[in-house]
Amino acid sequence: MKVKTFQIIVLQGIIGSLPWTAIVFFTMWFELIGFDNNSSAALNSLFAIGCASGALIGGVIADHLSKYFPDSARVMCAQFSAFMGIPFSWILLTVIPQSVDYWYAFAVTLFFMGITISWCATSANNPMFAEVVPPKHRTMIYAFDRAFEGSFASLAAPAVGLITEKIYGYDTKTVNLANGSAEGAYALSRGLLTMMIVPFGVCVLFYSPLYLVFKHDRENAKFASFKEQELV
Template sequence: MKSRRIFGFSVSLILINLASIMERADESLLPAVYKEVSQAFNAGPIELGYLTFILKFVQSIACPVAGVLILYHDRPVVLAMGTAFWALSTAAVGLSQRFEQAAFWRAINGFGLAIVIPALQSFIADSYMDGMRGTGFGLLSLVGAVGGIGGGVLATIMAGHEYWGIPGWRFAFIMMASLSLLIGVLVYLFVVEPRKDPLAAHGADDGTERVMLVPKGTVTVSSIWSNSWLAMKSVMRVHTFQIIVLQGIVGSLPGAAMVFFTMWFELIGFDNNSSASLNSLFLVGCALGSFLGGCIADSISKYYPDSGRVMCAQFSAFMGIPFSWILFTRIEQSVENWNAFAVTVFFMGLCISWCASGANNPMFAEVVPSKHRTMIYAFDRAFEGSFASFAAPAVGFLTEKIYGYDPKSFETSGGSAQGALALSKGLLAMTVLPFGLCSLFYSPLYVVFKRDRDSAKVACSKELEMIS
């Protein structure tokens, strides 16, 4: 089965990238309207952090479900299933009348994203060769950022209006859910599984992309548990996986804490449009940096195949330290300094976003067989996300209990200098130290990555000999 093409571009890859756009838009909705949600549910930073925590935590513990589903179903089916979960739950959050209802539907939203994200990542890994995967993942992140920026900006701007009697922030959730559901249907109808597409393997570099799914007639409860357990063990014992997960546990904390950026800018005194612009510049920087980092890592890995990607990741993680220090301590927290904030957040995003596209995701694809790629991405998200999910509540706790933030800060117009200062201290604490530890924890990969990659190639060769 061949993927259709439009002007030379694969329809499957186009729709996969559209799904990434909607996924990122969905994740950016709530942080963009924290102020309005805080007022609607009478919730402070701790409660707002809990809404982010429950999505990330459920998403993390449910990610292995994607790895199991991929063993028995084509990825377009799995992607459509996950999209339906996240779309319907997004609409339900917008319709919620109580905080408890919103929290429940955020959990369902996390389950849908848990199915979608690893499947998207393994789809890209199977569609590009080893030396091009950084660019492929960077492109996925770049176009996905369009959704993150669009969703965040749209929700922030709409939050100040009403549409047919519906508060703007609620209408944004309902509208985004409808678009997501449409993309899910298109993915189900038109995306072709790479393992069935003879032209999809820009990534058919080791022959393993032809691995067949388990025939439906042979699926039993026993075989599901047996095959899933074998896949899990195969992934968990890879040292490269263990090290990347370790760095990711601390390295993902800053990103999870940064969901408070829009709220922080509004506390400083910026209006909705200015806050949305600043957050968008940060996201644009992250998007361009992810693509740039993927391309740079691909180029360096051609000359230093065993260490090039690791060097790029360490540089990117380390750069988070000076930028966090400048952003939260050296720029005066005043609306007069919009330009200084804009330049800092843009270049911060440009430099700190290389790790996933340039190192983690391409390296994962090289240290396990193709049939286990979804499983390794799923377990990476499970471990990293479960710890990172505590970052937003931790920022809320530090802000309120340690630094003295008053949840009533938003009741007065023009922001709150005391609230902004307290939140900036909480954000600083959750960025500088994790960035430093993340850079340090990459170091063992200089030794183990080559060994794991060579072992995976040997295993793939043996599988091909047995099949032959």
């Protein structure tokens, strides 16, 4: 807990996990637009495929760049990934008309959104944890990170519901998922937009201090490991 890199990554992870929890409402949003079950499932699948591909791509790019910029490359990749959540969320939730006629537009946007916003864990968080803590503590560190992020991220889903109902006027009594609802889709899209764009933006800012502390923490971890080997 005294390692500043760990503190910063956990802090940004708490905020950065909120949009990913809010994404569980995508299926409901698609159905409110009027997509049937198969179309909604296909959209979610394309997003998942994009995320899986993006995690691999982000990790490869960060590994390559870190050879030349060991102190900043991973942070830059993470900030790029978090930042890309802002324009893609805006395009997905506000620019594309909320109509079943635009399935392909939703599909392409979701796929490329998944590719670009899924880098943080593989390109920065996990590799940086491995560099700033002694090997014997790594599994515990990963466990703490998952526990902290998961606990706070669970608040995003009810937050989306509250924002959608209290601010944007979503009324469960007048919405019928079977037939879709333009008003309900609009309200939910605005609730999702709030819980995605704001956390993504804050997450980008929270990564910034790593430019100053990561190198120092990594050198301390190397020195600690070297001292342990000498004692052995």
